[in-house]
Amino acid sequence: MELSFSGRMRQVPDYDLTRLGSRAFEQLVVALARQDIGPGVEVFGDGRDGGREATFEGTINWSKTSSGGQNELDQWSGYTVLQAKFHVKPGATPQNNAVWLQKQIKSELDGWIEAANEHKRSRLPDYLIFITNVDLSAVAKVGGIDTVNQAVQRWLTDKDTYSSGLRVKDFAIWHADQIRSMLDNNQGVRCAFPALLTAGDLLAQLAPEWVSLGSFDAQDPLRDQLLLAIKDDRWIRLSQSGGPGEAKLWLDDTAIDLPATISRHDGDDVVQAVKHVLRLGDTVLRQRQPDRVKRSNLVLVGGPGQGKSTLSQLIAQAYRVALLTGADPGPSVKEIIAGTRSALTRLKLPVPSNRRWPMRLDLAKYAEELSTGAETSLLRWISKRISERTDRTISPSSLRQWLRAWPWALILDGLDEVPSLDTRRLVYNKIDDLLTTAEDDDADLMIVVTTRPTGYDERFPADRFEHLQLQRLPSDDAANFAQQITDKRFNDDDEMRIKVAARMRAAAHDPLTIRLMESPLQVTIMSFIVEKYPTLPPDRFTLFKMYYDTMFDREVAKDIPVARFLSLYRTEIDRLHEQVGLTLQASSEAADGAEASISPQELHGIALSRLLARGFDSAEAEKQAAALVEAATHRLVLLGPRDEGVGFDIRTLQELMAALAIAEGDDAVVMGRLRLIAHHPHWRNTWLLAVGALLLRSERFEKGLLRLLKQLDTDPHRLNARYPTAPALAADILDDNLAVKRPHFELALIRSLLVTLDRPPVVDLPHLAAAILRTAGNPSYRRLVYDRIESAASAGAARRAASALVLEEMSAEVAPHDARLTTMLNSYKILKISDTEGQVLGAWDVLLERSSSPASTLTESDIHHRVWGSIRLFNDPDAAEFTLSAYLEKLVETVGLSDPDLHVLRAGLAALSGSRFHLTGPTPGTALPAALHVGSTEPLLHALENEDVATALDLALSTLPSTHWAIEALLGVAFKPSQNRQPVGPDVLRVVAEANAADNSYSD
Structure with missing residues (x-):
């Protein structure tokens, strides 16, 4: 059946079963089997050879109109296995289909014989039903149906089958015609599969007043x-x-x-x-x-x-x-x-x-x-x-x-x-x-x-x-994609196509630039750059900045009147893009501006304000502002139409321009802006691109950035370093190649990254673990990484847990037989995770839904499944259960917080009442997380704005023994994402505007 946009359906002689696909055909078979055999048919599962099968245990009474049994009045009693054989492209003739089906069934029977000989299956079938979507000829004796039946009967009774112990009493073959007949008798089943629907089916399911909907006619x-x-x-x-x-x-x-x-x-x-x-x-x-x-x-x-x-x-x-x-x-x-x-x-x-x-x-x-x-x-x-x-x-x-x-x-x-x-x-x-x-x-x-x-x-x-x-684009795929881009862009210029293609192939296999060709966007931008520059950039900021410069230079080089204007006013056009990028990045931080755009009037206003601040008279400023807007929206076309305004078509270019605006100014001022946006995930890419701009400008920013990372997690309102942001930022800087050829800077960043191992991370764990894995891939730092992991063996339970969690995530990044798994396994063994610690880790993992079921005992071959070994279900009837809010309230009472402040904190902690944990074992016991449920965190964030309250909570958490790390982690999971997303956009716009006003003032 196919749709016709004239409002009619073009019928084919019978239901086209090939349209179903293999998995849907299996679903259809189960549904029909339940109708024909009974509801006891178990749905398809893994078969003896990894294939899929369904089973039925009991008696089947085949009726005269039934689809099963060699004899129409047969009764089967025992264990029946149904096996689907779906042919994606059935043969042109029933004979071809019969040959294909015989091969499929023979292979299946050989597998059963092997399973019987080697005792691979706990149970062998008494009866077999083979179901296929291919058509077989019904011609007596020589047709496909009879020839297949005869072949199967012969295979089931030969001496190899008999000697294996496989005793199949009877079998049936449901071919395409029988499936169609069963569908006619089970219309409810058929209507569940759209590939088998007719126009009448569809319209019957829609109420009369909606019949045009889905008919795809002129009224639909x-x-x-x-x-x-x-x-x-x-x-x-x-x-x-x-x-x-x-x-x-x-x-x-x-x-x-x-x-x-x-x-x-x-x-x-x-x-x-x-x-x-x-x-x-x-x-x-x-x-x-x-x-x-x-x-x-x-x-x-x-x-x-x-x-x-x-x-x-x-x-x-x-x-x-x-x-x-x-x-x-x-x-x-x-x-x-x-x-x-x-x-x-x-x-x-x-x-x-x-x-x-x-x-x-x-x-x-x-x-x-x-x-x-x-x-x-x-x-x-x-x-x-x-x-x-x-x-x-x-x-x-x-x-x-x-x-x-x-x-x-x-x-x-x-x-x-x-x-x-x-x-x-x-x-x-x-x-x-x-x-x-x-x-x-x-x-x-x-x-x-x-x-x-x-x-x-x-x-x-x-x-x-x-x-x-x-995942990152593999180098070969990146090279192939680069070839596609190049062929398309230079389809009329053989010389340029060959030149750019060669440069792109070289870039795709260069150790420095391969990291800049790991996404389709990066590859595409790279094709624009290598067209002009044979030497490629080593980092992502330079990549995108060169892209912008390439687009600008292309327009300037054109023999058109506007080219001179672009050259003369380049600085103003740059600043316009930067201010618009910053404005849009700030507005998109709020829900009502998620699809960032700016009206033409606002765009003109930004350009005009900039020119007036620079000292242009009003008439000249008005004229040039219009020209700047025209150049930005019609020549460089980085700003494109969006709803009633304009915006950046490529989000990373918006972030790049915002980054350039943030990176403009005195060192201390710029570092203050970076601190302001460092925690917010919406600003993360902007932050990183700004760092790229600074490092390209001067190496003096290396020490400034390292100081920033050290100071970032000393904010009492954020409970200091309990839930650090600096390791993730260090990982980003390393990942963006910004520390390449800067050995001291690189080592300092790695040490900041490894702070991850001090306590279990509550955000960004996969990202942090991937960065540590890449660091360990460098021979110069491999020993540093694993020494740091293994040193947790003699530390407290929190550090051991952090190392185990990171090892699990690291192992998930590599292939099952990767040689690095041996090193990870050895490190895990050195940690000596106890059974109780393993229970906590397993409960934590399940609680955060990184895994859906417990793991089996750890082996070297399956470490990529999970780092810790056997996880037993928690079962301690003497363990006490606590709600997170009540426990933390009692804990804070011991540090002498004033009654008004304590009241504020209690109101904030109330949102955590749905989160629970158990304390098990001898005093002080081990905290095992039991539930994670969080209401609105606004009251808690409000409470932490009070430095006395935040300091008291931090001190209270300091009294927890290491075996209670899960309590601290439950708190972090509850409020850290919300705190990180506290709006900073208005403050960013304000501090940049103040700095710009000061820069443009010549009153001194």
Whole structure:
């Protein structure tokens, strides 16, 4: 069945089972088997050879109309195994299909014989049912059905089978025609699989007043939405930056799939992100499906410019192409469909079998509406967006009907661009509300969310969301992607294409620059730079700064009238970009400005104020301000249109410009600004780029930055160094190659990074562990790292726990058979983690949902699964349970805090009453975390603004024995992310404005 945009369906003779895909076919088989055999059919699990199978224990009475048994009136009594054999591309003739199926069944039987001989399975089948999607000929004796049956009968009765002990009493083969017949008799099952739906099915599920919805005829708003969206998402946003001849970069020309890791209880899997998403999407995700997928939603986690949004575009385009198969859209859309199909083929990605309706949304824009106090559900927001784009009204209730009737792929891009913690929580709640609605309606919904890792502290629940951590682009993939970019940009200039391609290949394998080509954005920017500069930058700040300079110089070099203006007013244009970048970065810190933009009037005002402050008379300033705005928005095109205003199309360029504004001024003033933004995850990339600017300017900033890192975690309002920020900042500086060829500076940063091992980190643990692993990869520092880890063996439980946690995360970063695992295992053994400490670590790990089940005993081959060994369930009936709030209140009472201040602190700690722990063992005992639940942390943050209160809490925590580290960690997890996100944007704008005013004053 295929959709026709004339409002009709083009019928095929029978249900096309190949459209299901392998996993969905297995789900269909289970559903049909439960109808035909009975509800006792167990859903598919791992088979004898890693394949998938279902089982039934009991009696099966085959009826005359049944699909099983060699004899129609057979009765089977015993253990039955069902095995699905799905052929992606069935043969052209039934004979070809019969040959293929015989090979599949023979291989399966050989496996059972081997299992019987070697006693690999606890139980052998009494009966076998093979289910396949291929068509077999019914011609007597010589047709496919009879020949396969005869072959199977012969194999089951030969001497090898008999001598192995495999005794299969009977078997059945359900081929495509029988499956179709079973579907006709089980319409409810069929309607759960969209690939098998007809027009009548769809319209029957929709109320009469909504029949146009999903029909994709001229009256259907979904048709317009689909056609507009497929055109919108063809662009890669970087194309706004132009190239020779203003060449555009299309998604279908340059799209790539990226490697990602998925954390599982038995280790990390490495997958291709888009391929994994599409494979999940090809299954039926209705929650009442017998063989349902438990985690039917995904989060794509990746750093700046790592390609999250581009991947989300590619996923959406794949589903749009699937829905448009067989349609007859206009020429422009046909071109995009062909291009997308070509890209999917190039990437070895299938067009989705399960034709989900894709909806890709910008979460920042949704957050803006929520921040106004509007109680807007996601369904209402989607219906509003469709109605606005298509000029056809669609109500939330009709959209919910569509959700019931048809599978969805809801792609929510840019969670990291919702910086306000309160608004982020609202977004989480609204997504959870939609999932609840979908489950109640038994909808086939897949949600894909994208976010940066920095600041992603309130994670989606691991039982409903699978987390894909995007990995750095491998050097070979980076080189291939660079070739794609180069071929596209210089398709009419062979000489330049060859020259740039050679430079890009060299950069992709150079030890210094390879770290600057680990994301699609970096590779693309590098292609602009190597066009002009044969020598490449060693750090990310220089990379992006050279990109900006390259774009500027290209315009200046053109033989056009505006080139002279650009050259004369370069400083003013630079400052305009910097001030706009800082303004947008500050406004995007707040929920109502997450999608950062500035009106043309505001842009003009910034330029005008700058010129007036510099001493231009009002008439000249007005004239030149208009010219500056024109140059910034129409020549350099770094600022592009956004809603009713303009903004940076590339977020990192906004952060770069904000960084340059922050780095401008006297040393002490600049260091004060860096201190101001150092803790906030929204400003982290800006902070790092500003550091790059300073280090490029002078080596004197090395010592200043190191002093800043030492002082940063001495703030009593932040409980001093209990939850340090400096190690993560040191990791970022090292990771950005900013310490290359600066040995003293590098060593000092590494020592700051290793402060991570003083107490278990409550934020940024994966990032910190990855940085320590990379440091250990340098022979010059390997011994320093492992000596520091192993020294925890003679320290307290908190340091041992920190080292064990870091080792676990380090081990997750490497392949199962990596030689470095041996060193990690030896370090873990030296720590001598006791059984009780292991219980605490295991409970802590499960509490934070980094793992879903306990691990088995540690071995060298499975250290990447978990660092500590056997984790036993906590079972101490004599252990006392405490709430975190009550325990900390009692603890603080011992340090002599005044009654008014104590009252303020108690009010702040009340939010922690849902967090609990046990104290077990001899006094002072060991604290074992039991629950983590946090309400609003605003009262606690308010209390910590009082230095006496903060100091008292810090002193009280100092009285905890080392075995109570989990109490301190529970407190940190509760309030540290919120405290880090306290707004700093207004203060940043104020101090920069004051400094600029002073710089522009010549009254002295």
